[in-house]
Amino acid sequence: MSIDGAVWHPFFQHGTEPEPPRAISTEGAFIETDRGRLLDAVSSWWVVTHGHNHPRIAQAIRETAGNLDQVIFAGLTHAPAEELAEALVGMAPEGLSHVFYSDSGSTAVEVALKMALGYWRHEGDGRHRIAVIEDSYHGDTIGTMSVGERGVFNAAYDPLMFAVDRLPFPSGDGAETLRAFEEMAASGRMAALIVEPLILGAGGMRMYGADVLRGMREICDRHDVLMIVDEVMTGWGRTGRLWACDNAGIAPDIMCTSKGLTGGVIPLAATLASRRIFDAHRSTDRRRTFYHSSSYTANPIACAAALAQVRLWQESPMQEVLDRLGDWQAERLAKLAADPRFENPRRWGTVAAIDMKVPEGGYLSEAGPRLRAHAMDRGVLLRPLGNTCYVMPPYCVTEADLDLAWDVIASFDL
Template sequence: MSDSPIWHPFTQHGLGEPIPLVTHASGAALYTADGRRIVDAISSWWVTTHGHAHPRIAAAIADQAARLDQIIFAGWTHQPALDVAEGLRAIMPPALTRVFFSDSGSTAVEVALKMALGYWLHRGTPRHRILVLEHGYHGDTIGAMSIGARGAFNRAYEPLLFDVATIPFPAEGAEQVTLDALAAALADDPAALIIEPLIVGAGGMLTYPPHVLATMRRMCADAGVLFIADEVMTGWGRTGTLLACEQAGVVPDILCLSKGLTGGAVPLAVTMASEPIYQAHYAADRARMFFHSSSYTANPIACAAAAANLAIWREEPVMGRIKTLVERQRVRLSALANVPGVANARQIGTIAAVDLPGGEVGYLSDRSPRLLAFFRERDLLLRPLGTTVYVMPPYCIDDGDLDEVYAAIGEAAGL
């Protein structure tokens, strides 16, 4: 057993795998206590956009910490939160008029579900059924697990999870099966459909085309069913546009954002809602208020980081960096696709993925720990999803580091 009292997430301590001690970070690199430089090829779990320890974001955090570190947000407000809300209103779809703060992707999703159910209740026509997309992942709180794929991730908690209606993933050539299933499910008057737009993340980096997303949105609108977009992973340029929904011309009723909201520096999330959802809760009756909060809702330090991130998006050529990274990855992925043992090479924006078939598949594949160790020994932070290896780097990663990442994946195909 380890001498450390820390219980790490998604870590089986019984395997005795090494847990490196990271002392500092800069750009696309992490540095460990034993002097190693680690290329962060997955943005430290998909959060770091502009690079680690970004000077503008770090300075905003330090400045805010010396001014106002924390204040209850129920009935009080502060300037960083106002700056973030107005900044989001300026760049997000105009129909999303309201900004509700929370502290993680999971809680942003929980908030979205509660908003949807409250909307129907306060309209006097309660609805409770949630539609979900097969293989989806939306977080690890109870509501988020309930609407995600069932399996080893949540088997122990099955008695706590509520039932949902699952729509088949729109695999290539079988898109109509998905749309037919959605049509049937919509006929039962569900409350909402929640999806990860264009790419299912933890479910295996599975992609589907914008026209399917657009059709699902239109079907929900025609049926009067709320449409929730979980852009916790896909937002902030990951798919090549600010939001993945943009590529389908889709505006959701409710939008979940986190991860890159602060550039990945500190935890913060928002759930943005359309005006009808807000108005359903708006009344002189206190019993109709939206009952959700946490002690650190809209923490001023986290909001200062988000405000700095929004300033970077306004004032720097972030989309240009993303476009360049997309092309740099495309060239390398094309070459990797020809390596024996590599299958199903795919890319959407700055996210690239391949499958390394062979042996057991799935998240608990015996091959996954071997791949993880292989990349760790080569000073790369790559965390396979079973036998799926993906690359989702900070936008500042240089060519040398990208070359190392793709070369290592090619070597790993021969393991």
């Protein structure tokens, strides 16, 4: 089909982009296209964990589809959702006891924000302010854009968005960020803090330390501010532990997960909340009901896929896999860090990033599309964030695969 056909592609400028390849099949770390095989070095927008077309997840989908398709989840329930919820609570940071399903990372965050504001309303407290970190990205719905960075992503929709309190990115030891948050939290107006823990993904793979995350949790505790962590990208091992929160030894009040939840096979999201949040909505007064859902909430087939993905975590030596991949990434990043054309090498767990030294940086840097085309011509799928290069592969990737990805970046003519 021509690029001028019926499809409107996401994050794709149809006025400048060449016609994209057509995916034909997927397996492991690779996508077969009509123009050849591509190494998926970005896990297809950070969703694929165990590898494309994993047989165990595919089998769970086939088996469930033979018995259940979509059923309304308001007033009905089913085994895949119940079993998955129990498994998630068992794997989540301590204190997260209830699971609310939705269908994407954006909706998981919308749910979290509504839970937090609903909590304070039902508690009879007037708190409504939300604190965020600059350069954050939490999704593309109205609420999630509001708590994300304002810029090229959402400038056209500014009239729709609500105001939030912004904290500086926690550079260095994060002391400035923690001081600013302490002052905000002490005002007594702060309902919640929402953070991408340890890595700000779409904001340029900006990374900060576990001590800062721990410090933010302590401030939330001191001033009774709800802590929401957006583990949509960072969850399921990306930072070297199952959850980014595990690196800091903290537990949030609300946690969002999606992307890797089903291994990247089918859309599903979950927002996990503490009993405190759940109990504030549980009542004999129907006005305190949590009024949120989507038509496909807790789709049985998606829940079955996620449960199969969870069982892989429970039954496989995943920590060994993450540690090995992190070491491989560190070795290759160190080699490129010595190249004077690049700067600011950084890594958290399995995610490695480095910036190209170009005259025009930022998300609209022309270096990004040029590197993407350069990589695709050489059999690698990359999606630079402006002048930021990153590699975030599926966990089935080999050392030779990583060599291919990093060699392509090194061979790029800035």
